[in-house]
Amino acid sequence: MRDDEMPEGEEARLMAVPITDAFAQAATEVLREYREMVEKSLECSEENAEAPFLAEIASIISTPQVGMARGSLYAMLLEIAAMSFDTALDHVKALEHDIVRKPPPVWSTLVMTRAVLESCLFSDYLYDPSISGALRLARCAGLWRKDTEHSANLATVLEQDDEIAEVDDYVTKALDDCGIEARRNARGKITGYIVDGESSNLDFNITERARNRLPGWLPMPYGLLSGAAHGRPWMTNRARTVSKDKEGLVGEAATVMTAIMIVMASMEMCMRSLQGYFGYDLDAAFAELMEYRKLTFLRLVDLAHAPE
Template sequence: MSVDEIPQGEEIQLMAVPITEEFAEAAAEVLRGYRELVEKCVGHPEPTEGSPFMAEVARINTTPDPLGTARGSLHAMLVEIAGMSFDTAIDHMRALEHDIVRKPPPVWSTLVMARAVLESALLVDYLFDPSISGALRLARCAGLWRKDTDHRTNLAKVLEREDEVTEVDAYVTKALDECNIVARHNAKGKLTGYSADSEVSPLDYNITERAKGRLPSWMPMPYGLLSGAAHSRPWMTNRARVVAEDGSGLVGEAATVMTAVMVAMASMEMCLRALQGYFGYALDTALAELDDYRKLMSLRLIGLAHASG
């Protein structure tokens, strides 16, 4: 799921200057302003008629029971999971705002937090992708639910709660059977995913590939860079030692903060576009405002970083 190397052919241009107090405060302010605009965009709007969400709800509501009720429950869980992931992305952004200004300045933690924002946002986009059918959306939810259940099962085994393993597995299997969602296996009998009304989804998705195809075009694919920091790969972490004038210790760069801020912004834009497409929210004006804000504030931060160098 994660990649610890920069994709071939991708060159990263760094602002190789240490993080100053002025730059850190400005970067945190910029990120906070963007987050507040995002939260203002969402609020509590109602889904619009003709949106994929309303069409799927109508289809489920007209499906005879017990299938209709079962799929309605799964769809409700899907919406709740994606909403929780959006809130989690916002929470990580708040944490990132505080981490940027800490003393001593951060080295790699900003990139790790940005990675958390991105992964939460990718889950929102995966489940609310407006381009897919309602059946595929349910199949995706089934795959994620099973994968999550596997993690819970592994924990229960470690805690020696074997009864919980059987109980949880039986509950999920029964619920998906009631939704007429069919498990798919490979030639060796291993579970590979689920299908709903002939729409097929794997158990999980490749984060690197999804980020590459779903983030805004202005954001180069960042996942290899973020993973390098999160997994402490020497090709990445050695950079902080090189920047140090005396060659010892770790020194954070303005570039890492700048990258973290841009990844967080790109992630939330992706979220908003998924919400707009799936629920029919009128966000064109808000998205344009966010884009203008991003461009202006990026220039401001670049100027501050170079001035400090």
């Protein structure tokens, strides 16, 4: 019996077979080509005069008293949103190398994919074209405050208490200058920020946002990625049952394919938020990416189950 054959009475699982050299090479080429298509489409895009991005800049500039301060916060928002997408692309490039390593990867592909997804969700959270400019600033304020809390925790470990107070004072003053109001709970702890009546939390729920923002053609993936990243036995034990002829953990084609599909969906999600926010003309790029995705999926399925 080959590894891709199941005993009689058992349901065959698509791509639940060990990773072959031919499959790994094709998979990494697909991922690289898809990434390059995404990068090229964004490099060639120009802002639309009616894009929310330009309207929000105009609104900020014309805001009495706090316009300059909000402009600085808005510049930081654009910088960290772009940095998050660049971070996602960096992890994709690492994933391209991981797929073809020897011995084949077991769970590292899904762990890297989780990093791609979370970076894309962070970027999409700030670029989201469906929200108002005020809510966008409130979200940025919340994320900034949350990051200072993480920095404060690190500074405490390093016994750098003076830096904690200095950073906290700087962030507090910067947000006060923007006319941004802190939202507090009954104990006085900051739980979010309010900008012109629009309220946001300090952070976002990753699982919920992944469920609501990723393309509909992809099933909800976050629990799967978390199982691999946290080393949960319900997930990792699977790698011991892929092949009964080998000892230890064995990577399977299904894991690599899952990683590729989630990466593709994450980049598409960011492209759609960029299209809506900056007014990029990406319809032709989306059509090309969809066709490429369909064709390569069939090709990779065939390669995964082809005898060595």
